[in-house]
Amino acid sequence: MCGIIGYIGKQDAQSIIINGLKKLEYRGYDSAGISLINDKNQVIIKKTQGKIANLESILNHKDNGKIGIGHTRWATHGKPSDINSHPHVSNNAKFSVVHNGIIENHEELKNMLVQEGYSFASETDSEVVPVLLEKYNQGNLLEAVRKVIEVLQGSYALCVISSDYPEEILVVRKESPLIIGLGEEENFIASDIPAILEHTKKIFVLEDDEIGVVSAKGVVVYDSQGKLVDKKLVKVNWSLETAEKQGYPHFMLKEIFEQPGAVRKTLAGRIKEGTVNLDLDIEVDKIDKIAIVACGTANYAGQVAAYIIQSRLRIPVLVNFASEFRYMNPLVDENTLTIVISQSGETADTLAGLREAKSKGSKILTITNVLDSSIPRESDYVIYTQAGPEISVASTKAYITQLIALYLFILDFGYRKEILNKELVASWLSELEAVPEKIEEILNRSEVLEGFAKNIKDAASMFFIGRGLDSVSCLEGALKLKEISYIHAEAYPAGELKHGTLALITKAVPVMAIATSKKLVDKTISNISEVKTREAITYCIAFKNVRDIKDVDYLFTLPDIIDELAPILTVVPLQLLAYYTAVLKGNDVDHPRNLAKSVTVE
Ligand code: F6R
Numbered sequence: 001m002c003g004i005i006g007y008i009g010k011q012d013a014q015s016i017i018i019n020g021l022k023k024l025e026y027r028g029y030d031s032a033g034i035s036l037i038n039d040k041n042q043v044i045i046k047k048t049q050g051k052i053a054n055l056e057s058i059l060n061h062k063d064n065g066k067i068g069i070g071h072t073r074w075a076t077h078g079k080p081s082d083i084n085s086h087p088h089v090s091n092n093a094k095f096s097v098v099h100n101g102i103i104e105n106h107e108e109l110k111n112m113l114v115q116e117g118y119s120f121a122s123e124t125d126s127e128v129v130p131v132l133l134e135k136y137n138q139g140n141l142l143e144a145v146r147k148v149i150e151v152l153q154g155s156y157a158l159c160v161i162s163s164d165y166p167e168e169i170l171v172v173r174k175e176s177p178l179i180i181g182l183g184e185e186e187n188f189i190a191s192d193i194p195a196i197l198e199h200t201k202k203i204f205v206l207e208d209d210e211i212g213v214v215s216a217k218g219v220v221v222y223d224s225q226g227k228l229v230d231k232k233l234v235k236v237n238w239s240l241e242t243a244e245k246q247g248y249p250h251f252m253l254k255e256i257f258e259q260p261g262a263v264r265k266t267l268a269g270r271i272k273e274g275t276v277n278l279d280l281d282i283e284v285d286k287i288d289k290i291a292i293v294a295c296g297t298a299n300y301a302g303q304v305a306a307y308i309i310q311s312r313l314r315i316p317v318l319v320n321f322a323s324e325f326r327y328m329n330p331l332v333d334e335n336t337l338t339i340v341i342s343q344s345g346e347t348a349d350t351l352a353g354l355r356e357a358k359s360k361g362s363k364i365l366t367i368t369n370v371l372d373s374s375i376p377r378e379s380d381y382v383i384y385t386q387a388g389p390e391i392s393v394a395s396t397k398a399y400i401t402q403l404i405a406l407y408l409f410i411l412d413f414g415y416r417k418e419i420l421n422k423e424l425v426a427s428w429l430s431e432l433e434a435v436p437e438k439i440e441e442i443l444n445r446s447e448v449l450e451g452f453a454k455n456i457k458d459a460a461s462m463f464f465i466g467r468g469l470d471s472v473s474c475l476e477g478a479l480k481l482k483e484i485s486y487i488h489a490e491a492y493p494a495g496e497l498k499h500g501t502l503a504l505i506t507k508a509v510p511v512m513a514i515a516t517s518k519k520l521v522d523k524t525i526s527n528i529s530e531v532k533t534r535e536a537i538t539y540c541i542a543f544k545n546v547r548d549i550k551d552v553d554y555l556f557t558l559p560d561i562i563d564e565l566a567p568i569l570t571v572v573p574l575q576l577l578a579y580y581t582a583v584l585k586g587n588d589v590d591h592p593r594n595l596a597k598s599v600t601v602e
Contacts, residue, residue: 002086002100003027003072004178005195006159006169009186009216013068014059020188020195021052021070026244027192028389029072030080030371035087035096036065037166043096047071047085066216067166069159069189071098074389077106078123079372088127090134091118095162097133099126100191101155101176102386104269109151129158141165142213142222145172149209154268157206159189171212180204180212180219182233187214193236194243204231250589252392252484256575257443260436262397263568265386266404267432274426276412280381282365284417287337291330291362292319293353294341295599297395300476301367301402302341304567305410307469312564313414322353323602334361339409342366343390343398344598345373352602354378367405369398383409392590393597394484396575399476400439403568407432431562435569438559442572445556446580449573452539452554453580456510462487463505463531464574465494466514467524473514473567477574484582484592494527507535512577515542515549516558516566528552541573 003024007016017034032055033047044063048054052072071086078084086098103109106125109132114120118131129148136147141162149156155175171178171189181188181196181203188196189212193203206212209224221229238247248254270277290309292302299321306319318330326349332338338357342350345368354364354375366379369387376382385401411428414420456462462481464474471493478489492501494513505511511531515524525548528538532551540552543560558569582589 002074002191003029003195004069004098004100004157004159004189004191006069006171006189006214007186008067008169008214009183010066011186013065014063016199017068017070018052018056018059019198020190021072023194023197023240024072024192025052026391027072027074028391029074031073031075031082031085032071033073033085033087034059034068034070035089035098035161036063036068037161037163038063038065041163041166043089043093043161043163045087045089045096047087048082049080049085067161067169069096069098069161069169075371076102076384076386077125084122084124086126088122088124088130090130092134094164095130095133095137095160097126097130098159099129100157101174102265102268103128103152103156104154105152133160133162137164141168141170142211145170145211146226149174157191167215169214171206171214173206173210174208178206180206180214182219185216187216187219189214192243192246193238194240197236197238197240197243201236203234203236205234250392250579250583252394252396252579252589255390255392255397256572256579258388259397259400259572260439262387262401263404263436263439266401268386270408271429271433274422274429275415276408276425276429278383278408278412280365280383280412282337282363282381282413284413286335288315289332289336290315290317291332291336291338291357292317292341293322293325293338293350293357295322295347295349297399297476297479298341298343298350298402300472300479301399301406302339303472303475304403304469305339305406307472308410308564313410313417313419322347322349326352326356330356330360332357332360332362336362338362338364340364340366340375340379341368341402342375343369343387343395343402345370345375346598346600347375348600348602351375351378365409367402369401393592393595394480394578399571400568404432404435407565428562428565431565435561435565438561438569439572441559442569446576448556449576450580452556452577453584455537455554456487457485457581457584459487459508459510461504461509462489463501463509463511463536464489464491464514465497465511465524465527465531467494467520468517469564469567470514470517470520470524470570473570473574476571477512477514477577480575480578481581483595484578484587484589485585486587486593487581494524497527497530502530502534505531505534505536507537509536510539511536512539512541513552514570515540515546516570517563519563521546521549525549541570
């Protein structure tokens with residue numbers, strides 16, 4: 001995810017910024033850059049795709065400015081490249097800007113600026129900012145920044161320097177974090193505390209729409225009305241290690257808690273007046289079959305989608321693990337749309353599955369989190385999830401954003417194929433928009449799952465049972481538990497138990513039942529009774545107000561949502577259950593044994 005650092009003061013800005021960028025590396029990035037105002041009052045910019053070491057190799061150590069900004073980029077608009085890296089500069093080379101977030105109306109602003117004679121070097125949304133600053137500059141940087149943010153839509157943390165104003169850095173934020181660190185005759189700016197922690201532990205946290213004017217001598221903050229803000233000093237008492245995780249003990253927990261924001265970002269700009277806007281030019285009339293190819297957790301997101309594609313769109317759908325699909329001579333052709341799902345965009349089996357489908361004439365739609373990775377590069381259409389880098393090996397926010405992207409696709413495709421009507425699409429979309437608050441509501445009760453974890457941590461095996469879409473959520477819940485707690489877990493369609501596996505149920509085998517399907521809840525309740533009779537301790541995830549479910553030993557309730565969207569909420573308590581169990585067992589949660597984050601071998 002993008003990171004920002006800024007410095008103004010008596011020391012060499014270049015080395016402070018480079019060290020700060022290194023402290024942001026853990027966030028994941030694909031390019032890095034730095035901008036200084038040197039002693040000749042010129043704006044110097046050095047930026048490059050790849051690691052900070054690449055950036056260091058192109059620096060000129062004689063560039064000894066006392067003011068500068070730096071950035072690590074995680075590409076969202078425009079592939080990773082030298083030119084798309086930040087900082088971006090105005091046409092007159094006087095304004096340099098780093099940006100985190102997404103400028104949603106960048107196309108519109110770019111068109112307006114091009115008509116006025118300005119030009120653009122990059123494919124990014126961010127470059128509009130320095131160009132707008134040049135346009136609005138009339139001798140006061142603060143005023144120019146105010147005018148720019150008036151026309152911006154979207155989210156931003158911006159850090160601006162200019163050779164016309166070499167004594168100050170302007171900062172502003174909206175829905176993207178930014179802090180100002182206070183030193184002695186020097187001040188720091190960062191998107192994340194670790195970047196400046198070795199220099200200061202005294203910070204101001206910028207709020208939405210506040211603008212900070214940061215000089216070596218001091219910091220002045222204004223609110224959106226232009227009134228001075230009396231900022232409260234915050235003293236940070238974190239170690240560097242804790243700070244990288246923003247106070248969370250593990251990346252996995254941080255990423256679970258980032259899910260509301262990740263869902264908001266994945267939806268941003270994609271819903272317009274009750275319809276979906278994905279900018280996909282798929283020839284829907286030609287498509288009479290859908291294939292879904294992915295591995296692990298991404299495959300389970302695909303299984304949720306397959307269920308709904310079949311039940312709602314009534315289109316034949318084939319879903320398989322990529323490692324199987326590639327060798328099964330799959331029944332796909334030029335009238336098949338193959339949906340490939342991969343967080344990393346690099347999984348070797350998934351890439352091979354894509355190539356297999358393509359060789360049979362199928363068009364490829366990819367859902368991925370990593371811009372310009374191998375899989376989207378070989379695809380016809382792409383929907384990017386906006387989860388930001390996922391560092392923990394166990395996938396959490398990537399899964400939820402894959403589900404969101406898949407729901408958007410189903411609604412868009414079904415509507416354009418005239419299978420789903422406008423009312424249904426609009427009602428699902430408004431439910432999707434309410435998902436972030438519902439996830440927050442679940443996260444606020446995470447201690448309940450910690451309690452469940454204490455009970456199950458010594459089990460040798462656990463069952464996850466459910467019907468319909470709940471049986472798919474069981475697969476993901478069981479996988480999460482297996483991979484980080486090392487407890488064997490079996491996900492089973494609840495109705496299948498009596499056909500063999502019921503023999504394994506004893507009082508030593510806890511059973512998690514997922515019972516969100518209103519249509520099937522009574523059936524699942526009967527299956528819960530079957531395992532209770534065999535003395536299993538039962539856990540259940542269900543909506544509130546389901547009377548009979550109170551008979552289970554431990555119940556976790558979900559906020560209400562339409563049945564078909566329930567998998568998005570159901571997975572959150574399952575992730576937390578796995579997480580707390582692994583922590584209680586003393587396991588290395590973020591790096592489970594034998595596993596790697598990106599599996600680039602067969
Ligand atoms: C499980 C997990 C894996 C991945 C799988 C596919 O928590 O992370 O099952 O989902 O390896 O990886 P991507 O999505 O990168 O193709």
